Ligand SMILES: Nc1ncnc2c1ncn2[C@@H]1O[C@H](COP(=O)(O)OP(=O)(O)OP(=O)(O)O)[C@@H](O)[C@H]1O
């Protein structure tokens with residue numbers, strides 16, 4: 564083992580030890596605290612009109628098992644930040660890490676629910692989910708097992724009846740639910756969701772929010788979710804990351820949501836702590852950082 568690059572007082576760890584620290588050790592506690600790390604990230608897009616600075620100075624650490632929401636006005640860069648975490652975009656500056664490894668591309672450890680659902684149009688709902696399940700579990704499980712996982716995921720989002728339909732034959736909300744089923748069926752360590760419930764009617768939305776609460780309590784998944792919905796952010800999150808308006812958007816404030824779990828939406832509606840949190844988010848969005856209205 565070499566001492567090159569050793570920081571005074573820091574133990575020298577091999578790459579293997581850094582990636583999988585011994586349980587109960589100090590390194591392990593740090594690893595769990597800083598499971599997903601965005602370190603000074605910025606994103607500049609090349610456009611016809613020149614460089615467009617979408618994001619700057621983004622610093623965020625998400626602990627293992629934590630649920631974090633990203634909230635901010637349209638165009639502030641929420642999807643861009645999520646795409647950086649998914650590895651679909653590389654940052655122009657800074658770094659992103661998951662489990663101590665640099666994010667250099669998409670991986671089965673990070674499941675993504677896209678804002679525009681991104682299903683393969685020539686495949687049925689079942690096949691769209693099955694494809695992802697096979698990619699993750701194909702090497703270790705037999706076909707009946709993979710099919711059962713696929714079926715269970717479709718059942719969870721209430722779509723068993725539409726399993727053989729193609730995306731072109733179902734509604735926008737149903738397509739979104741297939742996207743959610745696909746991501747959940749992969750049982751990813753990190754679930755990245757871009758306005759997953761945006762296109763749904765209020766009842767389906769509430770049902771799937773409750774399902775998500777149940778699933779993440781069971782699987783201890785780490786979740787980063789984009790939402791426009793203040794109530795959804797408070798109900799689901801451990802922290803709410805509030806973003807300033809773009810261009811060159813960044814994190815404005817981070818609000819800790821210390822409401823006990825399990826959370827009950829009906830009981831919370833009259834809870835003063837819940838209402839205070841809700842007001843804080845609304846104040847940020849509508850007093851401090853008003854929506855940008857483009858001149859006609
Ligand atoms: N590939 C790209 N090329 C150039 N500009 C881009 C690209 N992707 C995003 N942008 C710009 O970056 C900014 C942030 O976009 P992004 O889609 O991340 O916003 P958002 O917060 O997700 O918005 P919404 O709430 O409407 O989904 C916008 O000004 C957008 O036009």
Ligand SMILES: [Mg+2]
Nearest residue numbers: 641642643678
């Ligand atoms: Mg978006």
